[in-house]
Amino acid sequence: MKKLLAMALATVIAAGMFTGCAPKPAESSADSAGTNNTESSAPASGEAIKLGVLAPLTGEVSVYGVAAKNGIELAVEEINKAGGVLGSQLELMIEDEKGDVSEAVNGYNKLMSKGMVALLGDVTSKPTMAVAELAAADGLPMITATGTALPITTYGPNVFRTCFTDPFQGRIMAKFAAENLKAKNVAIVYNTSDDYSTGLVAAFEEMAASKGVTIVAKEGYGADDKDFKAQLTKIAAAKPDALFVPDYYTKVALIATQAREVGFTGPMLGADGWDGVLGTLDEANQSVVNGCYISNHYSAQDTDAKVAGFVKAYTEKYGETPNAFAALGYDTAYMMAQAITNAGNTDAQAIVDAMKAIEFDGVTGHITFDADNNPIKDATILKLMDGAANFDSKVAAE
Structure with missing residues (x-):
């Protein structure tokens, strides 16, 4: 989403989002190049698996973007320390879209040109809808941690969300x-x-x-x-x-x-x-x-071991209690890593199929996806x- 909050709402979250149709975004890099960058198989030995991240790291809604980005970075750090995915390390490529649709589209195209395998993002709903249209055209696996607007996952069968909807x-x-x-x-x-x-x-x-x-x-x-x-x-x-x-x-x-x-x-x-x-x-x-x-x-007060471990690690790394956007970002990165692992390679369709069938236990709960790629979980x-x-x-x- 347009959105889609510091947590407790500083201690926990208390965490955007939106509905409606996004403006028609600019032509994607894959379309303009006449190629689809998502067609790939197992990464070469020693080659990193590149994950794109779009988030507003500056601007009016930066509190959301920074938290989501921090959660993603923490998860990837842990995953890589544990050996990575398919024998490769995950590499994050991060673009600050400032909460702006045009910036998000430009950021998406930059990430495509750098060979991202999947997109973690965007964060607020209007930019997320804009890039979802591009990702759908490119067949790129995409999951927004926090975009809650209902139309987001309707752009294509390859577009998912970790959060619940508006x-x-x-x-x-x-x-x-x-x-x-x-x-x-x-x-x-x-x-x-x-x-x-x-x-x-x-x-x-x-x-x-x-x-x-x-x-x-x-x-x-x-x-x-x-x-x-x-x-x-x-x-x-x-x-x-x-x-x-x-x-x-x-x-x-x-x-x-x-x-x-x-x-x-x-x-x-x-x-x-x-x-x-x-x-x-x-x-x-x-x-x-x-x-x-x-x-x-x-x-953040949940006594579940997985939640407590995340809160401890996040607080030690960033010096503050993680809000919901951070928790959703964390789960999103782990879920994408699990989908790629289950797919057995980095082929776009294989990752999408693995995501659709996923059973994931995360900080924000047990997650499966419905027919519209929206998560099934409690609030x-x-x-x-x-x-x-x-x-x-x-x-x-x-």
Whole structure:
């Protein structure tokens, strides 16, 4: 996804993403060259297996890209230390796409020209959709760790994702509001110009209706807005039991602060785009998100040995608790390594077939893929309180 959050949301994640159609990207390097770089077999002795990585390492959504890249790098370091894949070391080729579609397309073409065998990326949804169209045309195995927009995997049978989708998160949070919070009336405030936000809202409303939850207020805002008090004042007047805020952490920090200022005291609900909100808020102001709940992909507090080992290794290497994007990046690299191992070579179609049939146990759970190359797994619900994102519950999709 457009997205698709520092973790706990600094301690764990609390983690983007999007729906809609991406603009028609530029011609891929494989098309322009008249060749397909994905046609390869077992690597030559001593030859590295090249994996491309696209991520926003600078810019507005860099917190997501850096975390995902760090998780991928940690996994590859471990894999190579253990002997690599098919007798070869994995080599990461990383391009910073700055959260921009054109930069992502350019980065993809650079990676193709360097002979990547598979793509790990992109991170947020619009760039991911742009490169998914190119990867589909090239037949290149591609898996996004964090792109949650529903259309991403529809571009081709060779495109996968590790995270769950925006609609899945929207349904999960509506189900959680109804069944766990016993909410009867809910309000929504969302970005009307953002695919991630609108996609989550549509799924939330559909599930809320099926659970007998009434949407008592629904207010929109623009991408560049920073003052939300008019919308939030109307919402507070409707006295909802909860407020759904499906956006990214920078906007969420502003909305949560202003919601408390206008008198809304109830829980706010969000998705993985909230990851990073605790790090964005001043420590003295973190209480504005106390009692808020978000869907995410894992919890750093999980006592599972695989999770604990990952958290320890990541913290030692990077000096911070890994958020969900880091965990998803880590699982993505390991999953691609397993697919290549199971394929027995680096032929593109063999890797795709192996990925479709994969049974993978990772930090973010047990993963298999459905017919649309979306993962089948549960969602973790985190509760924000006193500057930490704490494990609350697990919720399965319906």
